[in-house]
Amino acid sequence: MPKSIKTGLIAFAFLSYLILVGLPGRTGGNALPLLAFAAALFFWYRLRRESRTQSRLVPQSGAAGQAKPGWEIGHGPQAQVQTGAVTRGGFPLRVLTQGAAAGATAGLLIAIVSAVFAEILGNGVAIQPVFDKIVPVNVAALLGVSPGAVAEAQVPPLRYLISALYFTGGGILAALAVLAGMTDAARAAGPTQWRSRLSGPAFTSAGRWLVIALPFALLAVVIWLGLPGVSLFGNDRSTVRLLFTLIATGSGLFALRAATPGRERLAVSVLIGLGVLCMPFVLDQFQNSVMGIVFIFVMMGLGLNIVVGYAGLLDLGYVAFFAIGAYTYAFVSAPFSSPYISGLLTGLGVPADSPLLGYWMALPLAMITAAFGGILLGIPVLRLRGDYLAIVTLGFGEIIRLFMLNLGELTNGPRGILEIAQPDLFGLAPEAVSGGLLSSQGWIFLLALVSSAAIAFVAIRLNDSRLGRAWIAMQEDEDVAQATGVHLVRTKLLAFAIGATFAGLAGQLYAARQINIFPENFSLFVSIDALALIIVGGIGSPAGIVLGALALKGLPEVLRGVDEYRIVAFAALLVIMMIVRPAGILPSARRRFEAAAEEAGAGEIAPEADETFVKKQENDKGTGADGEKGAMP
Amino acid sequence: MLILESVHTFYGHIHALKGVTLTVNEGEIVTLIGSNGAGKTTTLNTISGVLDAQAGAIYLERSANGGQGRAAATGEPGIRLDRLPAHEIARLGVSQSPEGRKIFARLSVKENLAMGAFARSDADGIQSDLARVLELFPRLEERLNQPGGTLSGGEQQMLAIGRSLMSRPSILLLDEPSMGLAPLLVQQIFQIIREINARGTTILLVEQNAQAALQVAHRGYVLETGRIVLSGDAQQLLADPQVAEAYLGI
Numbered sequence: 001m002p003k004s005i006k007t008g009l010i011a012f013a014f015l016s017y018l019i020l021v022g023l024p025g026r027t028g029g030n031a032l033p034l035l036a037f038a039a040a041l042f043f044w045y046r047l048r049r050e051s052r053t054q055s056r057l058v059p060q061s062g063a064a065g066q067a068k069p070g071w072e073i074g075h076g077p078q079a080q081v082q083t084g085a086v087t088r089g090g091f092p093l094r095v096l097t098q099g100a101a102a103g104a105t106a107g108l109l110i111a112i113v114s115a116v117f118a119e120i121l122g123n124g125v126a127i128q129p130v131f132d133k134i135v136p137v138n139v140a141a142l143l144g145v146s147p148g149a150v151a152e153a154q155v156p157p158l159r160y161l162i163s164a165l166y167f168t169g170g171g172i173l174a175a176l177a178v179l180a181g182m183t184d185a186a187r188a189a190g191p192t193q194w195r196s197r198l199s200g201p202a203f204t205s206a207g208r209w210l211v212i213a214l215p216f217a218l219l220a221v222v223i224w225l226g227l228p229g230v231s232l233f234g235n236d237r238s239t240v241r242l243l244f245t246l247i248a249t250g251s252g253l254f255a256l257r258a259a260t261p262g263r264e265r266l267a268v269s270v271l272i273g274l275g276v277l278c279m280p281f282v283l284d285q286f287q288n289s290v291m292g293i294v295f296i297f298v299m300m301g302l303g304l305n306i307v308v309g310y311a312g313l314l315d316l317g318y319v320a321f322f323a324i325g326a327y328t329y330a331f332v333s334a335p336f337s338s339p340y341i342s343g344l345l346t347g348l349g350v351p352a353d354s355p356l357l358g359y360w361m362a363l364p365l366a367m368i369t370a371a372f373g374g375i376l377l378g379i380p381v382l383r384l385r386g387d388y389l390a391i392v393t394l395g396f397g398e399i400i401r402l403f404m405l406n407l408g409e410l411t412n413g414p415r416g417i418l419e420i421a422q423p424d425l426f427g428l429a430p431e432a433v434s435g436g437l438l439s440s441q442g443w444i445f446l447l448a449l450v451s452s453a454a455i456a457f458v459a460i461r462l463n464d465s466r467l468g469r470a471w472i473a474m475q476e477d478e479d480v481a482q483a484t485g486v487h488l489v490r491t492k493l494l495a496f497a498i499g500a501t502f503a504g505l506a507g508q509l510y511a512a513r514q515i516n517i518f519p520e521n522f523s524l525f526v527s528i529d530a531l532a533l534i535i536v537g538g539i540g541s542p543a544g545i546v547l548g549a550l551a552l553k554g555l556p557e558v559l560r561g562v563d564e565y566r567i568v569a570f571a572a573l574l575v576i577m578m579i580v581r582p583a584g585i586l587p588s589a590r591r592r593f594e595a596a597a598e599e600a601g602a603g604e605i606a607p608e609a610d611e612t613f614v615k616k617q618e619n620d621k622g623t624g625a626d627g628e629k630g631a632m633p
Numbered sequence: 634m635l636i637l638e639s640v641h642t643f644y645g646h647i648h649a650l651k652g653v654t655l656t657v658n659e660g661e662i663v664t665l666i667g668s669n670g671a672g673k674t675t676t677l678n679t680i681s682g683v684l685d686a687q688a689g690a691i692y693l694e695r696s697a698n699g700g701q702g703r704a705a706a707t708g709e710p711g712i713r714l715d716r717l718p719a720h721e722i723a724r725l726g727v728s729q730s731p732e733g734r735k736i737f738a739r740l741s742v743k744e745n746l747a748m749g750a751f752a753r754s755d756a757d758g759i760q761s762d763l764a765r766v767l768e769l770f771p772r773l774e775e776r777l778n779q780p781g782g783t784l785s786g787g788e789q790q791m792l793a794i795g796r797s798l799m800s801r802p803s804i805l806l807l808d809e810p811s812m813g814l815a816p817l818l819v820q821q822i823f824q825i826i827r828e829i830n831a832r833g834t835t836i837l838l839v840e841q842n843a844q845a846a847l848q849v850a851h852r853g854y855v856l857e858t859g860r861i862v863l864s865g866d867a868q869q870l871l872a873d874p875q876v877a878e879a880y881l882g883i
Binding site: 476477486 | 728733800
């Protein structure tokens with residue numbers, strides 16, 4: 001119990017700090033989702049600690065037979081923990097007395113102290129100047145009451161307590177649901193070891209269906225929030241809806257993972273695909289525009305993943321290809337914005353006041369120019385690796401941006417290329433075709449979705465191909481790869497070219513989305529964002545990249561109300577992410593192995609294992625009689 | 634079938650190979666022994682093209698039943714390997730199993746073996762070679778879909794040899810196959826080397842474990858600070874008091 005109270009006090013101090021800095025007041029209507037998120041993080045963290053201590057306490061004998069005998073990668077003590085299972089009888093009781101109890105203690109403390117604060121301040125006692133941010137509006141928002149409601153109707157102090165209790169209860173229920181959904185083995189292993197499990201179900205059958213159903217439930221909420229007349233206790237409905245859209249999309253990926261491979265996964269993926277495809281039609285301009293940029297970054301992330309994740313070439317100048325794609329489309333779509341091109345066209349007698357090529361005609365052109373740019377960058381850096389490669393590519397990205405800025409004749413310099421045409425649908429405006437169902441931003445979102453899917457398909461196929469194996473071999477050891485017959489120059493240039501092609505596609509769509517593009521759209525930070533999202537999501541894993549883009553490009557839009565705290569909160573989130581899941585949210589199978597091996601320190605393998613193996617082989621001469629746990633150390 | 638004529642290799646300014654001349658005949662196991670830093674691995678890396686030879690020539694005889702003990706100095710005895718990039722040398726059937734195993738840890742066992750056959754396009758041949766390698770190393774079959782990095786040291790060595798065999802090499806360059814392995818496993822690895830040779834693959838074996846290497850080899854060369862100081866029949870070398878003192882620790 002003292003430990004629980006300690007946790008409660010920490011949570012209380014943390015949330016008090018949020019009041020002190022005046023966060024709820026600044027966030028206004030966004031306080032509720034923001035704090036719900038903070039609370040969820042807290043409860044999750046608490047549970048994680050509990051399940052860890054539990055797994056250490058599990059005795060080795062007893063229920064070990066219940067564990068699924070899947071192939072597990074743990075070494076030494078970890079592997080033993082995974083085979084041990086928590087006895088079912090003790091489970092709910094233990095959670096109530098440990099994990100959730102701490103949460104409840106924290107929630108109650110917050111509620112009582114906040115209520116006192118609110119009561120005092122509500123009666124006009126001003127504690128200036130340090131605590132000037134502790135105003136009823138802030139405190140109320142912290143407890144899930146809409147600031148608007150406080151300002152207008154003067155909610156009685158008791159209301160704070162009640163909503164705080166709701167808040168606490170919700171957290172406990174969520175925590176229980178998560179725990180109940182997990183299999184005993186997964187629970188015993190604890191979340192930190194989920195990533196090291198290459199196979200084996202992490203959810204019970206009931207929990208699995210819960211995970212599969214979740215995205216559809218969330219999609220229903222998204223649609224419901226869009227209905228006219230729905231209000232969210234005076235909160236900013238549009239932002240909440242965006243948050244739900246982001247979570248629904250992300251949970252869809254987890255649902256895909258939870259579905260068993262085969263017919264079930266096929267069915268689930270078709271359903272999720274349909275659900276995602278209907279999103280552009282039901283969202284409004286704002287959410288569509290955010291989702292559009294999210295998926296444009298998914299396209300970039302998938303392309304960069306080929307260069308960085310598959311081929312292991314750290315490219316910090318990836319924005320260059322994005323810019324090349326965007327400007328290529330800009331030139332052919334709005335030739336009148338470029339003094340040089342319009343002059344050239346007039347000289348040839350071609351009218352320069354309308355697009356030369358439509359979106360679809362320009363598509364191969366943007367791809368080819370970007371791929372050409374990729375090869376252009378690739379050739380000089382062929383012999384560079386690691387840090388040196390990063391610096392040179394960084395320079396390349398800046399060079400392209402400076403070109404765009406200073407080649408005023410061609411690119412119109414900082415004034416940018418204006419009035420780029422929207423993508424058409426069989427030569428018609430998409431709004432007209434869909435009968436008003438699809439907004440212009442929805443159309444961009446839809447295109448980004450379809451392109452992302454196409455790129456993801458290509459990326460996944462590449463990963464399993466001969467070329468994909470060559471990339472990974474090259475990444476691990478260039479000399480050995482070369483000695484097995486890999487043509488290093490060709491393989492590297494192919495990685496650069498294919499990655500650049502995808503960035504070019506993304507750039508073209510970006511140009512069409514922005515209508516007007518300027519050199520400052522293509523700063524270094526685009527490269528860094530793209531790199532950060534694949535690192536956060538999990539290098540090498542397409543699903544992880546989608547999650548990374550949702551978190552890195554989507555969440556900041558939800559947090560926009562926090563203005564100057566946004567970057568700080570976001571950075572903190574990234575740091576926590578990297579500590580908790582160093583291999584990314586959804587690491588690829590290959591990386592998962594690496595993370596697990598690092599954790600277990602399994603660089604070198606004990607020779608005893610080899611001896612047992614020799615003896616074993618001499619005994620049963622390859623009859624395959626030794627079981628799963630054979631000679632693995 | 635493989636001829637080195639006074640090959641010189643440098644690491645920057647360091648003169649690592651100072652005119653190595655050696656011959657490997659078809660069907661032989663030839664071993665290259667020597668102490669640390671003698672240039673054994675450098676020799677193999679120069680043959681496979683990972684390192685460039687600054688002077689001298691390396692020839693690979695094309696003919697499948699090339700003359701036994703053919704003299705080194707008769708004109709152009711084959712393809713000049715030292716002028717080719719590493720990936721093309723690999724395509725000519727010179728396959729290296731590198732020191733310290735160096736399997737691709739993140740690729741599965743199956744993918745590692747597929748990497749061995751990277752330069753080949755005959756699907757049927759690859760399939761039958763895969764079956765052959767798995768027959769040779771039944772242990773790998775059990776671990777086909779496991780990442781290479783999760784194998785034990787001995788299994789990794791088997792995978793490294795298996796990967797080299799997947800290219801259906803005319804000559805296999807084995808670099809320290811016994812390094813870091815338990816004695817029992819070393820015995821088994823050498824048994825397998827003999828078996829691979831018996832099935833018709835020529836082997837150039839680099840070893841620290843001179844005793845074991847000379848026992849399986851037909852002929853041997855002793856390398857000392859970048860020069861061949863002694864060569865001859867493996868049995869002869871085993872009996873040589875100089876070799877015994879310097880490398881066999883007797």
